[in-house]
Amino acid sequence: MMLKQKIKLTAIFILGALGLKAQTNQFQYQRDLKGVTTNWHSLQIPNQVFKKANAGLEDLRIYGIKGKDTIEVPYILEQSANQVTERETSFNIINQTHNQNGYYYTFQASVAATLNQIRLSFKQANFDWKVALEGSNNNTEWFTVLKDYRILSIKNNNTDYQFTQLNFADAKYTYFRICIKANEQPELNAAKILKADTLKGIDAAIPFSGYQLQNDAKNKQTLVDINLGDIVPLSYLKLNVQSDFDFYRAFKIEFATDSFKTDKGIQYNYAPLYEGTLSSLEFPEFRFKSTLVSRLRITIENNDNKPLRLNSIALKGPVYELMARFEKTDYNYALYYGKKEAVAPSYELKNFENKIPMEMTALTVGEEKINPAFAAPKIEKPLFENKLWLWCLMGIIISLLGFFAYKMLNS
Template sequence: MMFKKKIKLLLPLLFCIAIANAQTNIYKFKRQISGVNTIWHSISLPDELYKNANAGFEDLRIFGVSGKDTVEVPYLLKQRADQINTKEVSFKQINQSTNENGFYYTFQAPAGSTINQINLSFKQTNFDWQVTLAGSNDNKEWFGILKNYRILSIQNTDTDYKFTKLKFPDAKYQYFRIAIKCNVHPHLIAAKLNKTDTVGGVYKQANSLNYHLSNDAVQKQTVIEVNLKNPVPLSYLKLKAQSDFDFYRSFKIEAATDSFKSEKGMQYNYTGIYDGTISSLEETAFSFPNTITSKLRITIQNNDNKPLRISNLELKGNAYEIIARFEDLKANYAIYYGNEKSTAPSYEIEKFEKKIPTNLTTVSVGNEEKNPAYTIKTEKPLFENKIWLWVLMTIIIVLLGWFSFKMLKN
């Protein structure tokens, strides 16, 4: 009788475990979540998670177990990147003049307008000019904004580079005057006055990195191979590049996607994530789409120029954050991941994001564990099984012997 009672008490527990396992048994790894005490929480993804999760996070799930119930927690995955808002300011050109010092263009902006960028377009494709920018509220008394600001355009078979954007601190004037010091008519085609605001994102510095630099005299390239301990999100690169003279070189950034062994050792396949120009005229810092990787390759095209001196580099990436809705505060929650065949979940809360509270407390995420409920096993190919190989060889030998005997008998 006692045995039967124990069985009756044990059956519901086994049933609950079976239901929970049915939902979580396709994920290889899990991390416990602690500190859930309200409906809405934020979760910062640890760097170690990226190694075993899918690159696009399609396999990321949050499950909670409470008594007989197992619930899937809906969430939003947020990337805390820079938010850049550019507003074009209307204006009219009221003056164009020239003297022995250069060419002058005066623009009138609406009263009370603030700008911090002017984009210029010229008919010429090759030039190197100095620009001075001044502002005024009465078109009589002028105040300096930029002095000896260099703009440049180079177009040939090797290079197509243009730097004609004037950047300066916020300026609130009704009139702006550009003075271009040059010996030929600049032929200004268009100008755009902009006000750009940037809300800084959340970045994580890439630690434990090392890099190897090599100069290829045959290909006329400088190649920098960057290695990190674990895959992490990367979206920003800053190079400390120096030269005795001004420079402008085309370059590209590539991220390793996978690897394979060869006679020459471990080889990597790369995909491009940035193409641009590194120049002494601009800050040598570059932003690109957030990419999770542990290896980068940076290639600088030197052509016939002396290689640049690279003394340091900085890498960082935008942090990923989960905003999750926990409906049962008594449940035990965990993050599950590690399934290459998973498809991205679709939750309704993404349609009602504006109703989510802004000030959220962060819950803690535990260390990575192997999911004990994981049951999917990778089956080895048939011919990797030694028993099948022996059976197949025996059948082949018997058939060969039988045919040989038939031939000898005939």
């Protein structure tokens, strides 16, 4: 009886140890986490992790180890990108008139609301007009909101660009009146008045060693190549450009997906990241979905115009943060990653985000090291590359040949 109990306890011990190893041995890298003192903590993912982790970060895990025991820590992954909300206000156009000063459109909001944006759409495809915007609460006394504001639309074989959005400081009026100074009757297709709010996230500046600029006269383009070094999440780019005249240039941002060697050196394949227009009317900063990149190419279409002067470039990316719930504080915790074809975990935390504390103590994330329990997946060799199978097969063939030879001699 005692022997059976010992065997059973030994089996449990072995299975427990194997279970511990099985949980962590598929992750190639780990970083120790220091400072676990309560149930809730946050930790910022170092940029160096993106180079070794999967592109979608599905392989991130937090494990705690104490002796032969191991526990998995549930978390929620968040990125600190800007969050933009828009609240549209319904309205009626109560007047459309004109005089020697221009063409007037008066909007009456259904309720007096704070607004900061009016989006206009016109039937005309090509125009360059100046706009004045006024506000009133009684349709009698008017106050200036915008003066000599420029709206523009250009559509031809080389350009398709519109800037017809009025941006202004928060203003609360029942009536808004637009005066358009134009030589023809503007044909207003649609208008929206709204309040746009941006909840500022935490953007981290992305350093880079420099950029290479090439003005390609043959293709009438300016090419800007930026090497970021490490793989980092990018969601913001600002181009400080100058010109002696107003400008509007189509441009695109691409990121390198892979590279290959040629007689002319290393070349790169690129995938699209953002397309838009560089204009002297708009602030030259652009936001897009966070993407892991290590090299960028910016292409500016100059057509027959003089290339723009590029003064500087600024890059930013969101901060990725894990908010984790620790059940025990006396375990040794680590962040694990580097598992190919990993599936993102599904934790119940995502259904109870309203119960997660707003303030958390940040953990210290250690340096990257190889996970000592990591076991590289074995590559199964084809059947006929296995020497044992070959010897067995040869033995069977020789036995069969001998059997048939014996039968033939006795027949």
